[in-house]
Amino acid sequence: MSKSFSEDPMFQQALAFAKSPVTRRTVLAGAGATSIAAFLAACAKPGGSNTKTLTPATDVSATEKVVTWDNWPYYIDGESDQSFPTIKAFEAQTGIKVTYNINVDDNNSYFARVKNQLMAGKDTGADTMCLTDWMIARLIDNGYVQALDYTNIPNALPTANLDPAFDGAAGHFGDFDPGRKFSLPWKGIIAAIGYHKVNYKKLTGKDAPTSVADLWAPELKGKVEVLSEMRDTLGIMMMADGIDIAKFTSDDFYNTLDKLKAQVVGKQIRNVKGNSYIDDFNDAGDAVAGIIWAGDLIGKNIEVGNDNLGVVLLDSGSTFACDNFVIPMGSPHAANAEKIMNYYFEPAVAAKLALAGVNYVPPVKGTKELVISQNPSLGNNELMFPSADTYKNKLHNFRPLTPKEDNEFSTAWSDVISGVA
Amino acid sequence: MAIAGFSGGTAKGSSKRNSKGASKSALKGDRKGAIVAGILLIPGLLYLALFFLTPLVQLVVTALESPDASGAIGAYVYDFNVQNFADVAVKYSLQIFRSFGYAFLATIFALLISYPLAYFVGVKVRRWPLLQRMTLVLVIAPFFISFLLRTVAWKQLLSVGSPLLGVLQNIGLVPHDGYFIGTPAAVVFGLTYNFIPFMTLPLFTTLERLDGRLIEAGADLYANPFKVFTKITLPLSMPGVVSGTLLTFIPIAGDYVNASRDFLGSSDTSMIGNMVDQDFLSNQNYPYASALSVLLMATILILVSIYVRRAGTEELL
Known part of the structure; x- marks a missing residue:
């Protein structure tokens, strides 16, 4: 192994x-x-919001x-x-x-x-x-x-x-x-496109992905994984479509979610994961490319002692949180x-x-x-140490959601990644 | 059960005595017995009320809540919203169907694997008690290790590039450029593996008591081994089969580890447990999570009742 x-x-x-x-x-x-x-959550006063001021x-x-x-x-x-x-x-x-x-x-x-x-x-x-x-x-x-x-x-x-x-x-x-x-x-934390250099080259013949569209190449079918963090995965996908994630609309959100769903249902995306995705970016090639957290891949390279994993800061924009x-x-x-x-x-x-x-x-x-x-x-x-220029041009923050949007979007998102919707 | 036991005992005692005085004192004894039984039952009843009934009531109450006016995440108010049950039954119909399908398959596989295993341990090596104990330990030993660790271990053992997956690919079970982890087969495999001891142990306890002379008698009467098995061994071991299948089917239907995207599953394999987990912890949709839990419990209760009624509960264990 x-x-x-x-x-x-x-x-x-x-x-x-x-x-x-x-x-x-x-x-x-x-x-x-x-x-x-x-049990406690069930017992808690319903309403979710707090009425008394805490000290x-x-x-x-x-x-x-x-x-x-x-x-x-x-x-x-x-x-x-x-x-x-x-x-x-x-x-x-x-x-x-x-x-x-x-x-x-x-x-x-x-x-x-x-x-x-x-x-x-x-x-x-x-x-x-x-x-x-x-x-x-x-x-x-x-x-x-x-x-x-x-x-x-x-x-x-x-x-x-x-x-x-x-x-x-x-x-x-x-x-x-x-x-x-x-x-x-x-x-x-920078979320960006990550890839396994050797396996990516082997499958696609190219050196590195340069856009989100590159993840949907047929050669990568079943070899792509994306983050279960909605704001990162959809944020990057929205920016790739030219949408400003500081002020996207509900339609923008759902259109992009549909695009993601197509890739999940079509099995282009093999899995949508939290932190455990990193283990799939192995030499054997469980995952070859995807939307990842940059620090994880840099850390993995240092830990393993090679430079097999690459991270691409997209021109269309990466998310920063x-x-x-x-x-x-x-x-x-x-x-x-x-x-x-x-x-x-x-x-x-x-x-x-x-x-x-x-x-x-x-x-x-x-x-x-x-x-x-x-x-x-x-x-x-x-x-690790983005320049002022990178901060300005390549790293963007997902806009805050209203409580209602938060509820709707999170549910729609988790329905797609768990195969419900 | 305890009350029946107590009063049954005293009734038997009273029928043996015939004088009036004796029956009076038996009546007294009856009452006394009932009081003692009642007192002895208090801790158990309190325990059940506190740790079973209260959460259950709370679960049902939560399942009937409605979103509050703000529509914010996790914000719900008390209501009598029966619609929640219909909503989850429709929304998660695939996951519900899948859960019971996986549970059915995994239970069958576990039975097919466990029966010969339990037969070997309970009957074949019976003559050598030390060997019997050792084989029994071999069956149970892996399960001293945490359920999570064992499941992650399988994820590794069957990942792309692993020798085991190579074998599966070479015998054509998995395409050469394909993968196993994340597929429904992987999840059913994990469920089967993880619940095998729950099937093996009840089977072992009934097969261990199997009277070898009956098998010999069957052979003496010119029954072939297959007939001996279907006419003698299997009927005698039915209590073990019934309790084994119940002990595996029920937890498997509610399992959420194996099918989780982080373990052996993917977006394609979500079961009811994963949906409860997601609605409760990610979406904070407590009414949906609760309604789905109640639905799961009710469905299992109905399925199990039908099954037990058909299979019989005598000497279940």
Whole structure:
């Protein structure tokens, strides 16, 4: 077999689940995801929106030197062997014990798990979590998250290390949170076209795909995979049709969705997946090309030690989104959470992550220079450190959806990818 | 069941005594027995009320909710919207049909694989208890490993370029440029594999008790082995077959791991469980998810009732 079983992300997640110690907290916060959350959600006051104004929980950070952080897979150094060097260094430096949980593999399902605690302003089990822009916008709008205290996060001030591209000013990333009052960027994610260089050449005779249309080449039938993240897959497809994703209409959305559906039904697209797609981009060729997250492919190349996977930033436009830190109202360790944010806004720490294979865009000024000094090709990689020109011309943000659109579009989307519609 | 057991016991006792006084005290005993039975039942009833009845009622209540005026994601209000049931039955008709189809196929395959296996362990190696125990452990041992890990392992073992897929391609079961993971066959394969012990163990417990002398007698009466099997072995093992098929069919119909796009499935293989998962966690359409769950439960209940009525429940286990 061409790949090791242990590399499979689903395997890693299942293994982590099997290995995770059962504590009161994990039982309440994590394991309950399946049944208890269902029960609680059913018991919750219907209506979804919150009527009472929530206030931050009493902060006991000074006495309880702990912080729990929920994050996505592939987002920290030493994840595969659970060594977490930068977290260990933070613990040694501050005396705060960090529980790092790879608990997020989808914004919606994560939200559904903690929704009732968020609505009630209760502890969700996580003091901070990193979720994607649109979900963070929803959390802020509903008043589920605390305002950040920048006295604990001096590194993330715009005057310090926060990259201005992410400062939340109008037209910049994070504009759902002007002045970054409630959220701070963790990593930027570029969705683009990815391909396996050798297999792509073998099948199509061409060196690299240059457009979305190239994915629909007959030679690639059954070898294309796209992301289950609606905003990325449809965003890229809409832009390929010349639609501005900052102001598309409902018709634009459904027309593009129909195009995707045709490719799913026609089996051009073999599968629509979340993070586990990366394992299919193997040398054997389960997937040869598709819509992917750039950081995953760069990371996979570094991990495997070759350069087999390529990423193309489309001229028609790629999507860009951020995962952002927030602190839920019910967190009793807000100050500790802010300290860990502060720590990751040190360029040296951000550079360590980048060099250790966390290949997503760091929103920390000064990281690029540090990475260049140690690994020039990585530091000069546009996919990790996009230039101002790339930001402006090639990376675009999916427009915010109204709650009603969010509901309609998400349902239409999941119906197509699960073969219902 | 417990009440029947208690009162049945005392009734038997009272019939043996004939004097008036004795029957009076038996009556007293009856009442006492009923009270004791009632008290002993309280924990069980409370448990059922709390962990079975309450969620079930909540599920039905949720299944009847309607979207609120905002139409926002996850926003629903209490209502009596029976339409939800019709909506999900129509919208997910393919997935419902597919779930029961897959469950039927996987149960048949599991039975075909498990019967010889259980026969071997329960009858053939009966004379060597140590060997019997070892073979039984061999059947069960893989299932000490997490269900998820085993399923992901199959995803790897059957992925493109794997030797196993190569064999399937060489014998013509899979086209040479084709793939297996993500196809309905892969999902049925995974379901069959994952539920084999639930079929094997009940079969084993009935076959283990199979009286070898009856088989010998059948042979003495000039029945050929096939006839011995259909007239003696199979009827005697029917309780195991019935409970085995129930123990596999019911969970398979509701399974959502094997058919998931992240495991052995694709957009082509979604089952009811995947739709409940999607409506609950992604779309936050709690009424649809609940209505579909209730529908799944009701359908299974009806199918199982018909099946059990036809097959008989005597000595089910």
